[in-house]
Amino acid sequence: MNITREDIDNVNAVIKVLIEKPDYETTVEDTLKEYRQKSFFPGFRPGKAPSALIKKRYGKAVLLDEVNKVLSHNLTKFIIDEKLKILGEPLSNPEQQEIDWDKDDNFEFIFDIALAPEIEVTLSEDDKIDFYTITVNDEMIDNQVNYIKTQMGSNEKAEEVTDKCLIKGNFIELDESGEEKEEGIRPEDVIMSVNRIKDEEIKKLFIGKHTEETVIFDPVKAFDDNHEISHMLKISHEEAKELNSQFKYTITEILEFKKAGLNEDLYKKLYGEDTEVKTEEDLRQKLKEEIAANLLNSSERKFAVDVRNLLIDKVNPGLPEPFLKRWLKEANKELTDEQIENEFESFLKDLKWQVIKNFLVEKNELKAEEEETYELAKEVAYLQYNQYGIYNIPEEEIESFAKRIVEKPEEKEKLHFRIIEEKVIEVVRNKISIQNKEITQEEFNELLK
Structure with missing residues (x-):
């Protein structure tokens, strides 16, 4: 076995792997012996077929398989041992000679590899980035209060039907003379939303009705939706x-949605029995803090993007673009040359950031600790509950959710990625000049366009 590397330039190199007969011969022979012991050929007792026959039947496939295993193992080991920071995967060199598996004993493989460029990231107070803090206004708080009142609201019994009501009742299909069909359709306890009735004249028939009153109408005309009528x-x-029938609908219950009132019971449902939120003013202040925290996440994401752009422009690592296009095509055979060209600039930018980030991670010895990963998993759990309007979650439930997250390797890897990314941004934050600017949500949205 002989492996050599020849650098073409600082980001391109060629690796040559020479696999000689002693590197694979013993394993190939042992494998063919196993095949012989398990083989069955007509005219020979099981396991007693001539070795020459076994080799003729299986020798080439076994040789090819073993050489590929030796190649893969030793190429990977060489890259690790040499501490090569490669981009993408090794590609077969265009000058690779065709191998004659029937005659050759020694096999040479030639690979092109792309190397991450050697870079230096120098930061100082001369590097400047704006940090945008989004102001929380009364309209944002009002919207959140209204959202909570709606989320925590409930359907209550009402005396009279309005266009905002839900009604429950029983259907009876009528014949052409308006009499009840004996074998007709008669579903009971059917709930309808009055505001979903599309025909305005039919909708008016329901408005003002009370329980035990009836309405005769054509459901097909009322809803104009076969799926809804079927259900x-x-x-x-x-x-x-x-x-194509008229139906009699007898109202048995009228429900009207009522938004939740702002009171201590609501505050306890939102924030727990021991909450310090006692009044509407307390709630608005609490919501202001929560909205500000959410908006801060948007500000941080914008800052991270600006840091990334600053460093890409400042460092601008030189990358082996021809090799990377070849690799993209090999790795994504479904992509056309035109698609690769169209997406290449975006790919290149991402890869430049990855090179810069890896440098900062290594230089500053950054890593994701287990405790940090678990705490971030708890944050993710809280946010998932909050998306459904659930705020007062027992700590043991959050902890259980977080444990399930970190037990999944792919989810844990995502958390590690976030932690490292945030630490890289923090390293940059501590070395550059930051100008804090307060702006409105509308102004912030314009910056993102």
Whole structure:
């Protein structure tokens, strides 16, 4: 076995791997012996076929498989041992000679590799980035208060139907003379939303009605939606398409949605029994802090993007673009040359950032600690509950959720990535000049365009 590396320039190199007969011969012979012991050929007892016959039948495949294993193992080991920071994967060199697996004993493989460029990242107070703090206004707080009142609201019994009501009742299909069909469609306890009735004249028939009163109408005309009619009348889609009948609907219950009131019971549901939120003023202040924290996340993401752009422009690592295009095509055979060209600049920018980030990680010995990973998993758990309007979550439930997250390797890897990314940004933050600017949400949105 002989492996050599020849540098073409600072980002391109060629690796030559020479695999000689002693590197694979013993394993190939042992494998063929196993094949012989397990083989069955007509005219020979099991396991007693001539070795020459076994070699003729299986020798080439076994040789090819073993040489590839030796190649893969030793190429990977060489890259690790030499501490080569490669980009992408090794590609077969265009000058690679065709191998004659029937005659050759020694095999030479030639690979092109791309090397991450040697870079230096020098930062000082001369490097400047703006940090944008988004101001929280009364409209944002009002919207959040209204959202909470809606989320925590409930349906309550009402005396009279309005266009905002839900009604529950029983359907009875009528015949052409307006009499009840004995074998007709008769679903019970059917809930309808009045505001979903598309025909305005039919909708008016319901407004002002009370429980035990009836409305005669055509559901097909009222809703103009076969799927909804099928679900409502508990019939098939085919039956719904053919339906042409009047129905009597008897109202058994009227429900009207009421938003939650702002009171201590609501505050405890939101923030727990021991909450310090006692009044509407307390709630608005709490919401202001929460909104500010969420907006700060947007500010931090914008800052991270600006840091990335600053460093890419400042360092601008030189990359082996021809090799990278070859590798992209090899790794993504479904992509056309035009697609690769169209997406290449974006790919190149991401790769430059990765090179810079790896340098800062190594230089500053950054890593994701287990405790940090677990705490971030808890944050993720809280946010997932919050998305559904659930705020007062027991700590043991959050901890259980977080443990399930970190037990999944792919999810844990995502958390590590976030932690390292944040630490890299923090390293930069501590070395450059930052000018804090307060702006409105609208102004901030314009910056993102």
